[in-house]
Amino acid sequence: MTRLDVYLESVPAPIGTLKTDADGSLSFSYRTDTLPHPLSVSLPVREEPYGDVATRGFFANLLFENELRDQVMQRYGLEERDVAGLLYHLGADCPGAVSCVPEGAGPAKRPGDLATNYDPLDGSPIVPDTLDNAGPLPVAGELARIMASLRDRRRLPAETSDPSPLAGVQGKIAVARLPDGRLALPRPGTGAPTTHILKVPTAREMTHVPREHLATGIMAQAQNHPVQRTAIIGDGDLQGLLIERFDRRVEAGAVHRLHQEDFCQALGLGQFLKYERNGSPSLAFSAQAIGTLLSQTRLPGAARLAFFEVTLINMLLGNSDNHAKNHALLYSGPRPEFAPIYDVDPVLLDDVNHEMSFRIGSARMADEVRGPDLDAFLRAIGARGFGQPQRRRVAELIEMTLRAADALPRPTGKGLFDVIGQQAHHLSANLGMEITIPDFDNVPVNRP
Incomplete structure (x- = not known):
């Protein structure tokens, strides 16, 4: 039976427990009612545990579909429906501010210090404060190698650890923008968040980068609701779409998750x-x-x-x-x-x-x-x-x-x-x- 502590970055103690019962069903129970907000609209704060259907509806959607998930399933003999078992290995940095970690392991997520918690990526362009109207940004070196691997194999190079696995089947990596504009990766063990997502399609889908960038720009122009800002990284047969994360807040040199x-x-x-x-x-x-x-x-x-x-x-x-x-x-x-x-x-x-x-x-x-x-x-x-x-x-x-x-x-x-x-x-x-x-x-x- 798997038991995980569920954390929100803004709360120092676990907010709840996710577990797999003897029959394989999932359950989630809150451990406190003094929260800034519930974990989900579908999981309002209450004393009674939530059963399999409600629990699975939220937590299964934290998992991503890519090679790393398949490797974990094979390495530890896990079934696809074993959500808690997968999150035991993959839940340290879920989307937003949630983390699911082995019971007693302590919080996996912490605010990031831009001055000390990140390693710059060699070959990174200088990304402007705002991505509005940013032209294609050139890449080289380490960043170009990462993008080529995402393009050709939909995974990172063997020597590059994934700081923040992302949902979806497209090749992606989460990165942080430093105050000087360079892109960087969080240092292992810091629990620091990223600020941007870089999506790199396969070679035959490379035209998706400019078309999504243009369509996103029109969405922002044509109506008043906020839209994630994007920029094109690279050119020719090696392009990626850099996307500013809306679930982050950068303040006084620190990055916080929302x-x-x-x-x-x-x-x-x-x-x-x-x-x-x-x-x-x-x-x-x-x-x-x-x-x-x-x-x-x-x-x-x-x-x-x-x-x-x-x-x-x-x-x-x-x-x-x-x-x-x-x-x-x-x-x-x-x-x-x-x-x-x-x-x-x-x-x-x-x-x-x-x-x-x-x-x-x-x-x-x-x-x-x-x-x-x-x-x-x-x-x-x-x-x-x-x-x-x-x-x-x-x-x-x-x-x-x-x-x-x-x-x-x-x-x-x-x-x-x-x-x-x-x-x-x-x-x-x-x-x-x-x-x-x-x-x-x-x-x-x-x-x-």
């Missing part, structure tokens, strides 16, 4: 239920479920408006992959806030399933959305229906996105330009809006 959870965790959904189509009527990533989460945020009205506008821009950008793990809640007090937007990728350009991650009204595809669908969606997430003010705002969002698309560089942004033109054409026509759409080349749409 607690966050994705919508799968907040809804108690396993990672395979991140799309509504994979769920059931009572357990799914649906508009109604999203509304339930947004109602529990610090500013529900603002969160509902932001989610609606972000959803529309994702439709216009061809990002149908905005699933439950690509939305999050961020905690800086007792009630969470709708976190900044991340993973904005125009997957309409890929040969994948283009069905939306959740239904908008009765529509499953973005080009099917009409006024009654937007009305039903708004009401489902707890907002007013689709009246004239909302109609005017949608027209503004379409026109702002089209203006941003017109300014995209060529030929790099040509595919994204076509996606936006096609999506804007369908949405404006379905809503009876007289909006001038520039000529675009058709982008194939894969339907279920």
Whole structure:
């Protein structure tokens, strides 16, 4: 039977216990009720332990899918469903501020001192304070070797330890930006946090770097909710997307973690239920479920408006992959806030399933959305229906996105330009809006 202490970085003592019972089921119990916030919306503070379904819904989503996880499973003879056993070896630096460590081991996470807790990466570019409008940043030396290994083998070089394993199947490494702009890795044993994520795709997917960077920039321009800032690292056949973490706070030379959870965790959904189509009527990533989460945020009205506008821009950008793990809640007090937007990728350009991650009204595809669908969606997430003010705002969002698309560089942004033109054409026509759409080349749409 595995027993783990669960920590939040801001709390010195364990906040709870995660254990595997004799029958293989998971349970979690809080050890204190004096917390700045609960571990999850799905796990409010209470005396009674949580059973397998609720516990697994949160903690299984802390694990990542990559070669390191497979190595741990093989080395220690662990099954994929043995969440506590995997976190025994992999839980020291989970996403956000959570860590899961062997009972009695002590906290694994600590704030980082930028002056003493990090080793600079040889060949790092000088990264500006803000990534806004940063051009491609050159790389060399050790950083280039790490990026090449992530590109070619989706793992770090053998001599490089992973300071902060990250969720997802794409090649990634977490790094910290030093005050002089260089990128660095936390020194082993310090428990220091990182400040940025560097994603490096495979060689055949290298065009994903500029297109996600451009799409993220348009998301930030077209609506008012915060968006993770990005920059392109490297060039040619070796590029990565540098992403500023929203679950970090840098203050007086120290880096602190902020607690966050994705919508799968907040809804108690396993990672395979991140799309509504994979769920059931009572357990799914649906508009109604999203509304339930947004109602529990610090500013529900603002969160509902932001989610609606972000959803529309994702439709216009061809990002149908905005699933439950690509939305999050961020905690800086007792009630969470709708976190900044991340993973904005125009997957309409890929040969994948283009069905939306959740239904908008009765529509499953973005080009099917009409006024009654937007009305039903708004009401489902707890907002007013689709009246004239909302109609005017949608027209503004379409026109702002089209203006941003017109300014995209060529030929790099040509595919994204076509996606936006096609999506804007369908949405404006379905809503009876007289909006001038520039000529675009058709982008194939894969339907279920």
